[in-house]
Amino acid sequence: MKPTTFFFFRIALLLLMLNGSRDLNAQFIHPGGIHTKADLDRMKEKVAAGVYPWIDGWNLLRRSWKAQKTYVATPYPNVGGQDVRQQAAKDATAAYFNVLEWYISGDTAYANCAVRILNAWSGSVNQVVSGELYQIPICLMVQAGELLRIYPGWSETDFTRFKNMCLNYFYPPCHDFLGKCGAWPSWDGPSTAAILYIGILCDDQAKFDEAVDNYKNGAGGGNLLNNVINPSGQLFEMGRDQPHAELGPQFAAEICQTALNQGVDLFSYADNRLLAGFEYYCKFCLNNPVEWKPYNDCTNNNFYYPAMRLQYRINSSPVYELIYNHYVVKKGLSAPYTRAMINLRGLLGTPNEYLGYCALTYTLSDTTTIFKPQPVPSAPTNLIATQDISKIVLRWTKPGGNVTNGYNVLRSATSGGPYTTIASWRDNTSTEYSDTSVINGTTYYYRVSAANQSGVSANSSEASARSVSTVPKLPSGWAVKDIGNVATTASAVYSDINGKSFILKASGNNFGSNDDSYGYLYRQVTGDFTITMRLSAAELSTATSDRAGLLMRESFNANSAIAAIGLGDGDLRRTWFTTHATGGKTSWISGDSHTWVPVWYRLQRTGNTFTGYQSFDNVTWFTVGSATIAMPESYYVGMYVNSGSATAGITTTVTFDHLTMVIGEDTIAEAPVNPGPAGPVAGVRLLDIYPNPTTGAFTIELQKFKYGKGMINIIDEAGRLVKGVPVTILSERQKIPVNLGGMANGVYFIKLVTSEGILVKSLLLHR
Numbered sequence: 001m002k003p004t005t006f007f008f009f010r011i012a013l014l015l016l017m018l019n020g021s022r023d024l025n026a027q028f029i030h031p032g033g034i035h036t037k038a039d040l041d042r043m044k045e046k047v048a049a050g051v052y053p054w055i056d057g058w059n060l061l062r063r064s065w066k067a068q069k070t071y072v073a074t075p076y077p078n079v080g081g082q083d084v085r086q087q088a089a090k091d092a093t094a095a096y097f098n099v100l101e102w103y104i105s106g107d108t109a110y111a112n113c114a115v116r117i118l119n120a121w122s123g124s125v126n127q128v129v130s131g132e133l134y135q136i137p138i139c140l141m142v143q144a145g146e147l148l149r150i151y152p153g154w155s156e157t158d159f160t161r162f163k164n165m166c167l168n169y170f171y172p173p174c175h176d177f178l179g180k181c182g183a184w185p186s187w188d189g190p191s192t193a194a195i196l197y198i199g200i201l202c203d204d205q206a207k208f209d210e211a212v213d214n215y216k217n218g219a220g221g222g223n224l225l226n227n228v229i230n231p232s233g234q235l236f237e238m239g240r241d242q243p244h245a246e247l248g249p250q251f252a253a254e255i256c257q258t259a260l261n262q263g264v265d266l267f268s269y270a271d272n273r274l275l276a277g278f279e280y281y282c283k284f285c286l287n288n289p290v291e292w293k294p295y296n297d298c299t300n301n302n303f304y305y306p307a308m309r310l311q312y313r314i315n316s317s318p319v320y321e322l323i324y325n326h327y328v329v330k331k332g333l334s335a336p337y338t339r340a341m342i343n344l345r346g347l348l349g350t351p352n353e354y355l356g357y358c359a360l361t362y363t364l365s366d367t368t369t370i371f372k373p374q375p376v377p378s379a380p381t382n383l384i385a386t387q388d389i390s391k392i393v394l395r396w397t398k399p400g401g402n403v404t405n406g407y408n409v410l411r412s413a414t415s416g417g418p419y420t421t422i423a424s425w426r427d428n429t430s431t432e433y434s435d436t437s438v439i440n441g442t443t444y445y446y447r448v449s450a451a452n453q454s455g456v457s458a459n460s461s462e463a464s465a466r467s468v469s470t471v472p473k474l475p476s477g478w479a480v481k482d483i484g485n486v487a488t489t490a491s492a493v494y495s496d497i498n499g500k501s502f503i504l505k506a507s508g509n510n511f512g513s514n515d516d517s518y519g520y521l522y523r524q525v526t527g528d529f530t531i532t533m534r535l536s537a538a539e540l541s542t543a544t545s546d547r548a549g550l551l552m553r554e555s556f557n558a559n560s561a562i563a564a565i566g567l568g569d570g571d572l573r574r575t576w577f578t579t580h581a582t583g584g585k586t587s588w589i590s591g592d593s594h595t596w597v598p599v600w601y602r603l604q605r606t607g608n609t610f611t612g613y614q615s616f617d618n619v620t621w622f623t624v625g626s627a628t629i630a631m632p633e634s635y636y637v638g639m640y641v642n643s644g645s646a647t648a649g650i651t652t653t654v655t656f657d658h659l660t661m662v663i664g665e666d667t668i669a670e671a672p673v674n675p676g677p678a679g680p681v682a683g684v685r686l687l688d689i690y691p692n693p694t695t696g697a698f699t700i701e702l703q704k705f706k707y708g709k710g711m712i713n714i715i716d717e718a719g720r721l722v723k724g725v726p727v728t729i730l731s732e733r734q735k736i737p738v739n740l741g742g743m744a745n746g747v748y749f750i751k752l753v754t755s756e757g758i759l760v761k762s763l764l765l766h767r
Contacts, residue, residue, distance in 0.1 A: 057360030075124035080134025088137035135190035182299035185221030185248025192222035233280025239303025318356035490519025522638030545644025565612030577612035577625030589625030
């Protein structure tokens, strides 16, 4: 482009950015996808001068196997579907990387490699694409093509064929995907992005406008406000799982950068809502409490709380750098959690298929210290070791600040060591670990250390526990039975720990009909009754139709009236409240659509009204459904498990614990199968807290508990364990002093866990 022409383009671009929309008569700027020519020139200049951190990113890029000029594509007639979309994304990323290498190094062998890759795909794709997540490789491929168009060695014939592939085979399914209420941001977002990129590549203003309009007004998750659903930054798909949750904002950021390169500012839309989304997500991933508001959509997903599935990850995507450099470096805004996410990842290669590359592509200023490692973290605190069935669960409090990107778990057979490292991880901020390599009955001693790029902290204080085994003997009054015809007989084992633990193994392939088939662990009760339990672990069958939960049942007859609350569908994913009257039609009411184990359930009968509840922490409860059905005064209550298969040997095993049962207003205290020196006593048990509110120091008073060990867990409003206090109960009335010095003002929940069950009270801390 001639210098004078380029000057007028820059002036036009500035005016367009000020107006916030494109002039309908303006030409598209090329290259004008995720990178402009000015971006490419900046990378080239900084690398040539060996400037940090661009040179560091460049050196990492050159070592990537997808950035080699010998890369060979593996094209298919489609770009969607399992395995195919992954290959298409790898090939498109390789083309993108090779274009960057050509422009920065001047070696045309890399550009020719990119030409071969894109020509291979444009010569192979011969159908309107379909299959799972076809949108992602489309986005990568179109962006690579937008960059490669400036290479003189890509013939006009080949470029035209590539554009025709985008118009005829890529655009139609992306266009058809839009407009669906409830479409995931991780699907609708890349659909919107693909249309935007195709519009630019093909100089098609209508397609560009279609994408921008969907970003602001669409019915699905491509609409930013259906992705970042609250001004707080809460992400819709965080209720689903965390890997999917990051995709919607990622594509929104790339849409914003690409649109900005064409003069349309979407970054500032809805008061910088996208920045709020990144900050919220990074805050959560760094293991900080976030404010979550229960949210439902038009497809009844009912996201009561953030999904604890693949959480607390430090992500390798360079998109966080894009966000940081635009909002902080360029606009002068604050993004401390996004900055911490980038910092804890550090200067590492970009392993997956993303637009951009660590430190090289999005860095605008070399004065930033964003990659400078933090000092070595301080030692973790409040380490608690909790006995469990054939495992020991460790929990601790992270060091202050967002300075830790992993932990080491050390174990010894004797107090004080020597210790052996039994687990170590990086790029995850989880403060919990389950040690399953234990011998039941053996006491183990643990310490934990924190890590980041600068090194490893000192060890935490020591904590110890020993795991226990189960016994085949069930508590008095409990029994196990198969309902209907099953291929494998149900069985159950029991342990007194964790407030009563039951493990039920069963088969069966039907639940909630007049032809039920499942395992049932039950007892007989009379009148109003409430049962609460945690579904804490599950070993699923291969049938992907497993079900498990709490069940009240009229009788063992095939057409028995039932009321149930539990998990079903693929991977025990969705909560269902299920009822049917004797011989009647089954009613299914959905709770959280992505309920991951562990989860708490409560099933309550009051008269002939049955209600099912769901909770993440046994503190905040959500009503899933309620129904009125006729059921006799005497009936059965317990736990059910269904493997979803009629084949012998295909079973599902589920652990239920923390059993609490209430008849009317009275709590039942079960006598343990393996009591200690003096078992728990029945009667009214009291948990009192004073002063309440408190400025820090307070007293927990226990009444009507007798000899035994327990644990007082102090939980914040977000459900995070902030402190654990082991207790040994030695009298019917006992006072325990506690101090919350150093903790933030707010509401805390005092959760007492003993062999008799769980009691919870709230406490207000205010200084």
